[in-house]
Amino acid sequence: MLTTADLDALWLTFKVASLATFLLLLIGTPLAWWLARTPSPAKGFINALVSLPLVLPPTVLGFYLLILMGPSGAIGQLTHFLNLGTLSFTFAGLVIASVLYSLPFVVQPLQTAFNSIAEQTLEAAATLRASPISTFFNVVLPISRPGFLTASILGFTHTVGEFGVVLMIGGNIPDKTRVVSVQIYNHVEALEYPQAHWLAGCLLAFSFTVLFILYSVLKTPPQVQQLK
Amino acid sequence: MKPLTARFKLTYSEFNLAVDLQLPSTGVTVLFGPSGSGKTTLLRCIAGLEKAPTGYFEINGHCWQDSGHNQFVPTYQRNLGYVFQEANLFPHLTVLGNLQFGLKQQKKASINLKENQELLELLGITHLLHRKPDRLSGGEKQRVAIARALLLKPDILLMDEPLAALDNKRKQEILPYLIHLHQHLSIPVLYVTHSPQEVAQLADTLVVMESGKVIAMGGLTETFNRIDLSFSQDKAASSVWQVTLLQHEPEFHLSCVEIENNRLSLPLINAPVGTGLRVQIYARDVSLTLEAPKATSILNILPARVKEIKNDNHGQCTVRLELGSQSLLAHITQKSAQVLDLRTGMQLYAQIKGTSLLG
Known part of the structure; x- marks a missing residue:
């Protein structure tokens, strides 16, 4: 059965993934909107940057974050200056890393959803007295609901499944940074196979259920390039 | 009533729009010309969907654009109705939701169906109110779009080839509604088309455009019959x-x-x-x-x-x-x-x- 340490890891994972998903939607929505609509030449650059976590080994991302968040890194200096201490090996650091790591999984489905809205639909809203902000909330968001569902679920599940980045910048601190994937690794290292089975089974069941619901509910489920 | 003044100059890579028009303040004015003649661009300039670097438009004492004084009222603050070639109904809303959309933007009470019964009946959409757009025919969608624009009591109705996306049967189904509307509306209507048939049936005033310029303008009967146009050789001339x-x-x-x-x-x-x-x-x-x-x-x-x-x-x-x-x-x-x-x-x-x- 699951031990207290296992339950703690599950709870921590849930907290990290929820908070990261929330932040991802907050950042990802305007970013995806900008990418979907801008004629700016910077679009290709930003798109490539956002998509990097799709192809980079998580350890590479984790390594750079570790350097940046460390005492002599740019982010580390900033957080020191703000009296926040160092972010590496903390819960906050883990959430920030998760946001970067899962960014393309949220931005891409949103971008696809926004792209599919015809310019004329927005123009029609403008001719019906809707300001750009009202158009966004009353036309764009409701039409993009399936895109938001996909983005949230992919962002959440992908954060739950992260391992390499956590090991690099979060380590293995109980209640702070020890998420389920790390806990499974610990069990296997200690040859506690039954424990590992329980946790791994939980993750497998969770991931499958969520994806099963996603593919059953949506008329146009996410494509492979969005899933990775 | 004062005529409407529309002056616009706009340059794209291979296209120049240069018009200076006094449009009548009542009746249907048809902007007619081959594709690429700039009639849709002119309509979009009037609506503010396109911002002409040099432009002036005034209606009922409201100036919507005056580039000389750096004035440009954004589309959503212009009291206009616009009907596109495609109906562009919002797919997430029912017909009623679409009709109410504009009124809700103005924070007005929701639509008083009784008061607008006549319009909805004129357009034949009273029985469609609770349907979603994907369950309407092309002609029905376009009629809802027209009602949606008119419910806001605009100062001017702009229609950009509203029948072009429909097949012939649907066109014949919708034309009578437009002719009826024409008789009921007191606001000016600007109607873009390249169909001589629609011109003959709807226009009071005809503006003929070619490569971004107005080449003829006047009452329908004089202008339609006088000018030497490519369409006089058309089979349906x-x-x-x-x-x-x-x-x-x-x-x-x-x-x-x-x-x-x-x-x-x-x-x-x-x-x-x-x-x-x-x-x-x-x-x-x-x-x-x-x-x-x-x-x-x-x-x-x-x-x-x-x-x-x-x-x-x-x-x-x-x-x-x-x-x-x-x-x-x-x-x-x-x-x-x-x-x-x-x-x-x-x-x-x-x-x-x-x-x-x-x-």
Whole structure:
């Protein structure tokens, strides 16, 4: 059965993934909107940057974050200056890393959803007295609901499944940074196979259920390039 | 009412729009021209969907754009109605939700259906209110889009080829609604089309555009018949006359109208004597003869003078005739033109096989 340490890891994972998903939607929505609509030449650059976590080994991302968040890194200096201490090996650091790591999984489905809205639909809203902000909330968001569902679920599940980045910048601190994937690794290292089975089974069941619901509910489920 | 002033200058890579127009403040003004002539761009400039670097537009004392004073009112703050080629209904809302969308933006109470019953009935959409757009036909969608624009009581209604995306059957289904609307609306309507048929049926004023410029403008009957346009060689080319109803001949199911001191017989019209009417005569229904025929089944034979002759590359000849101040188009074969030895200035007779009543 699951031990207290296992339950703690599950709870921590849930907290990290929820908070990261929330932040991802907050950042990802305007970013995806900008990418979907801008004629700016910077679009290709930003798109490539956002998509990097799709192809980079998580350890590479984790390594750079570790350097940046460390005492002599740019982010580390900033957080020191703000009296926040160092972010590496903390819960906050883990959430920030998760946001970067899962960014393309949220931005891409949103971008696809926004792209599919015809310019004329927005123009029609403008001719019906809707300001750009009202158009966004009353036309764009409701039409993009399936895109938001996909983005949230992919962002959440992908954060739950992260391992390499956590090991690099979060380590293995109980209640702070020890998420389920790390806990499974610990069990296997200690040859506690039954424990590992329980946790791994939980993750497998969770991931499958969520994806099963996603593919059953949506008329146009996410494509492979969005899933990775 | 003051006329509307529209002045715009806009340059794209290979396209220049340069117009300076005084548009009538009532009735339907049709912007007519081939694709690429700039009529849609002009409409979009008026709506503010396109920002012309140099532009001026004023309606009912409201200035929507005055580039000289750096003034540009964004589209959503202009009191206009816009109907696109596609209905552009919001797919997540029902018909009712679509109709209420604009009113909700203005924080007004939701639509009073009773008050607008007449409009909804006129457009034939009362039974559709609770349907989603994906369960409407193309024609129904477009009617909802028209109602959605009109419910906001705009100062002007802009329509960009509202029938172009519909098949012929749907077009014929929607045209009567537009003609009815035309009679009920007190606001100016700007209607973009490249269909002579729609021009003939809807226009009060006609603005003809070509490569970004206005090449002719005026009342429908003068402008439609006068100008030398590519569409006068079109198979469906026609002339439009404004006529007055003279008398009825119910025993023959005919009505008699007057045009330039000539009489014209039409199928019985359900309207009182003295009514002004618009009739359309297709060029293919007009034949020419040099002498007044004595025994013929054709009722309508009018004296006319040849104004202009134009041959195309398919053996067809387009003849523009003059009847007093009116003009009439005839399509005959080039062979007939040679046999008759047609020349400009010749007096002859036009035999009209059929006429149709508009509006």
